[in-house]
Structures are given as C-alpha cells and as structure tokens.
Amino acid sequence: xxxxxxxxxxxxxxxxxxxxxxxxxxxxxxxxxxxxxxxxxxxxxxxxxxxxxxxxxxxxxxxxxxxxxxxxxxxxxxxxxxxxxxxxxxxxxxxxxxxxxxxxxxxxxxxxxxxxxxxxxxxxxxxxxxxxxxxxxxxxxxxxxxxxxxxxxxxxxxxxxxxxxxxxxxxxxxxxxxxxxxxxxxxxxx
Amino acid sequence: xxxxxxxxxxxxxxxxxxxxxxxxxxxxxxxxxxxxxxxxxxxxxxxxxxxxxxxxxxxxxxxxxxxxxxxxxxxxxxxxxxxxxxxxxxxxxxxxxxxxxxxxxxxxxxxxxxxxxxx
Numbered sequence: 585x586x587x588x589x590x591x592x593x594x595x596x597x598x599x600x601x602x603x604x605x606x607x608x609x610x611x612x613x614x615x616x617x618x619x620x621x622x623x624x625x626x627x628x629x630x631x632x633x634x635x636x637x638x639x640x641x642x643x644x645x646x647x648x649x650x651x652x653x654x655x656x657x658x659x660x661x662x663x664x665x666x667x668x669x670x671x672x673x674x675x676x677x678x679x680x681x682x683x684x685x686x687x688x689x690x691x692x693x694x695x696x697x698x699x700x701x702x703x704x705x706x707x708x709x710x711x712x713x714x715x716x717x718x719x720x721x722x723x724x725x726x727x728x729x730x731x732x733x734x735x736x737x738x739x740x741x742x743x744x745x746x747x748x749x750x751x752x753x754x755x756x757x758x759x760x761x762x763x764x765x766x767x768x769x770x771x772x773x774x
Numbered sequence: 775x776x777x778x779x780x781x782x783x784x785x786x787x788x789x790x791x792x793x794x795x796x797x798x799x800x801x802x803x804x805x806x807x808x809x810x811x812x813x814x815x816x817x818x819x820x821x822x823x824x825x826x827x828x829x830x831x832x833x834x835x836x837x838x839x840x841x842x843x844x845x846x847x848x849x850x851x852x853x854x855x856x857x858x859x860x861x862x863x864x865x866x867x868x869x870x871x872x873x874x875x876x877x878x879x880x881x882x883x884x885x886x887x888x889x890x891x892x893x
Contacts, residue, residue, distance in 0.1 A: 617864065709840040722845050726861065 593676055594768040595645040597636075602765055605633050609693075609743070613736060624704065624711070631697045634690065647676065653683030660684045667752065674757045676770060682753070685746050692742055696735035703728040797888055804889030807882055812874025821873045823886075831893040848893035855890060862887075 594602075612626035641650040655663075663680040666672040672679065678686060705713035706725040717728070754761045757774050764770045809829065811820035819825075827835040831848035846852045856862055866886075870878040878886070 617867065620868075707840075709842065718840065718842070721843070 589772045590769045591676070591772045592768055593647050593770045594765060595648060596768065597640060597644065598648050599765060599768055601633055601637055601640070605630065605637075605693075606743075608633060609739065613740065616733075616736070627697060627700050630693060631701075634694055634697065637690065647678070653678035653680075654687060655680040655683055667756070670756065672753075672756060674759075674774060676772075679753065681749060685742065685749060689739065689742050689746065692735055692738045696732060696739055699728055699732040699735055703732050798892070800885050800888035801892035802889075804882075804885035804887070807885060808889060812876065823869075823873060825873070831890060847890050849891050850893060856887060 608626050608629045612623055612630060615623040615626060617623075640648050646652060660680045660683075663672060667681065675682075701711050701713045702717050703725065704711040705715070705717035706720040706728055708714075709718035717725075720728070750761050759771060759774050808823045808827075811822045821838070826837045827844055827847055832846055832851045834846050835844035836842070837844055845854070847855055849855045866878055866883050870876065870882075
C-alpha cells in the first residue's frame, strides 16, 4: 500500500509570494505603454515582493531557502538529462531544474525592475533612480527602455518554460504541483 | 505618339506638383496642430507640442517638467528622427496623451510627420 501521508512543503508566505508575483507581473506586463501610472505601481509591488523573497531565501522555512534548492550547473544538467530519460528523482521541495528556474526568474525580474526604474528616472526624472539617471540624454534613455523590454520579455519566456516544467514534472511523478503551490501540501511519497 | 508623350509628361508634372502641394498643405496643418493646446486631466497650464519642443523644429527643445534637453525634431538637422517606426509610435502615444489628454488620430500623426519632414 502506498503512503498517502500529506506534509507541509510551501509555507503561507511562499504561496502568497508566488501568486502575488504572478498577479503583479500580469498587471505590470499588460499596463506597460498603456497605463503608465498603474505600470509603475505594479512594478513597485514586484520590487517589494522580490526583496521579501530574497530575505526569505535566507531566513525562511526549509524548502524556501536558497540553500535547499540552489545546485551546481553539473547537477542541474544531470537532472535535465534524467528528466529526458524519464528517471528523474522526485523532490519534496524544488528539484534541481526547478531551483535553477527560481533563480533565473528572480534574476530576470530584478533586472526588469531595475532597468524599469532607471528608464523612469532617465525619461521622467521620477522614481528612486531619478537622481542617478535624469542627466542621461535621449539615446541613453532609449537604450534603458529597450533593455527593460528585453528583460520583461525574458521573464515572460521563462514563465512559459516554468509552466511547462511544472506540468512535465507533475505528469512524471503523478502529482499536482500547481495544487501544492496553492494548498502548501504534498504527499510525502508518490 | 508625340501627343501621347506630351500628355503623359504634363500629367506626370501636374501630379508631382499636386503631390507636393498636398504635402505642403499637410505640413501646414501639422504646424497648426503643433501650437494647439488640448484638454489634459492634469490641468495646470495648457500644453502644446511647442511647450517642450519649441516652435522652431530645427532647434533643440527643453522639457517643461523635467528640464531635459530634447534633440531637434526636424529631420533635416536630426537624421535620427522618424528613422525608427517603433520609437515614433511610442512617442506619439505618450506625448499626445500627456499634451492633449488623448491619443492622436492617424490623420493628425501624418500631418505632424509631414511637418517634421518639411522643416
């Protein structure tokens, strides 16, 4: 008989962070170029969520900590190969590929937020970086906006890859990972 | 044969003249809009294109709020202008909203473009 004991994996803060980040990203992405006031505030909410996540990655609960899921490139590569040959080990927390995705997403989002605030500072002379970037000329301000768009689109691409990875892992290990990110619980063994 | 050539030449000449007259007309309308203030939500002083870009397109402007220098809009002195489709669309959208409180129509945009090309 299989063990059906449920264990708590994702704490409330991580679950709130995950879905709030998704919501904020959707609002920010869609409001860009259209509703700039909304875009700026949705962007700030992403910034706040990122700061909380970085701190939680050090002081948070077991599976939230970077130390739990940040692996070496060779381990990540090995795990990706294991996935392809359908013998990837199941992890209660993030598997090595999932952990790499967390880092890639946090990194791209941080760059999108930083270049966004820099572009806002250079073009509008507003925001936290107004002092640093308001002296930049037209060309420089344009480059910042281009970079901002590139990073935002990189995040969108990574989200797509993330969703595919989650679906793939869910099928491979016969568990509903999306539901787990909502309830916080996972089966101890599958 | 000569007659046909003559008619063709005259037609070509006339259409060129009328095209350039139409362009001049268009540029003139763009010039008028350049100084037209629209209704903005943030009220304060009425804004026109010239508030920040100035009335002489061959000269640099100065942004009324940020105080930043804006490179000349005339294509004749600034070859960067109108060279990037995406940029043109982006700034029309932003600046029409900021200045007139609404997006510009395609006709208005084409008149502004004609004006920038003509100067």
